[in-house]
Amino acid sequence: MSESNVTGQDAASSRTALSRLRPVVCGVGAALTGVLAVASCGNGSGNGGAGTSTPTAPATSNFSGTVPSGMSSWAESKKAEASASASAAASSASARASEFEASVSADTERARAEAQKQLAKVKGRGNATKDVSMTGVPLSQTHNVRALLVTMTNRTDKPASFAVQVDFSDSHGKVVETVVVGAQNVEPGQKAERYAISHKPPEPHLTAELAKAQRY
Known part of the structure; x- marks a missing residue:
């Protein structure tokens, strides 16, 4: 086998491995950021490996649907201030x-x-x-x-x-x-x-x- 054939096969293998890693990397990035990720991670199709990006939904497992305690405390504070002002x-x-x-x-x-x-x-x-x-x-x-x-x-x-x-x-x-x-x-x-x-x-x-x- 010629040296040029070996080099070509290695390059092809590298591109294949990289294309398999991209979804994993993108998934990890989306999980870490918790935002809608429009990544440059494509499916490897097209010239130079650039393809159509896939948006990833934000992680919502930590959202309880209730007002944060800090916001609740602030609202109660403002209510107390208004009541005190009316009383005064x-x-x-x-x-x-x-x-x-x-x-x-x-x-x-x-x-x-x-x-x-x-x-x-x-x-x-x-x-x-x-x-x-x-x-x-x-x-x-x-x-x-x-x-x-x-x-x-x-x-x-x-x-x-x-x-x-x-x-x-x-x-x-x-x-x-x-x-x-x-x-x-x-x-x-x-x-x-x-x-x-x-x-x-x-x-x-x-x-x-x-x-x-x-x-x-």
């Missing part, structure tokens, strides 16, 4: 409302306590709903506290006291807060003004309604 906003609104109330009048609390006692006796809406009006106060004037100016007019011929209940309702009509104000010894033909102050944050919007008004 409500607390701040309540504190501002208390400060505003304290600055309005020294006898506000005493009149309110008496008004609550009177309203507890009232059946229905009371006898003075036509003598009471309410006007919203701009937030810019109350340091972002929701407040109504309640005006009570004594249309009788003798001094009278008033007890007024204001209900604040959400967009669904549910009463979320009740505020009571009162005025004592209003002279005939005179008016008394008190602030009905909400301790809820200015948002979301609440609707105020005159629930009860009693003259006594």
Whole structure:
């Protein structure tokens, strides 16, 4: 056998062995990378051994279908931050409302306590709903506290006291807060003004309604 024939046979054997190894190498590469491998590993056909590449699906044995624990912890952290922020906003609104109330009048609390006692006796809406009006106060004037100016007019011929209940309702009509104000010894033909102050944050919007008004 001539040397040229031996060399040719060796080269052919090498190409055959290499073509057999390519699928194995490609399979190992795809398993290691875990991605869709479009490899240069062909089937050995065509010129120079370049052929059509075969995509290999990613390995999914390690995917559980659940959110990674790190992501879950992050989501819980953000939820807690949002809850704390809402709580802080409500607390701040309540504190501002208390400060505003304290600055309005020294006898506000005493009149309110008496008004609550009177309203507890009232059946229905009371006898003075036509003598009471309410006007919203701009937030810019109350340091972002929701407040109504309640005006009570004594249309009788003798001094009278008033007890007024204001209900604040959400967009669904549910009463979320009740505020009571009162005025004592209003002279005939005179008016008394008190602030009905909400301790809820200015948002979301609440609707105020005159629930009860009693003259006594």
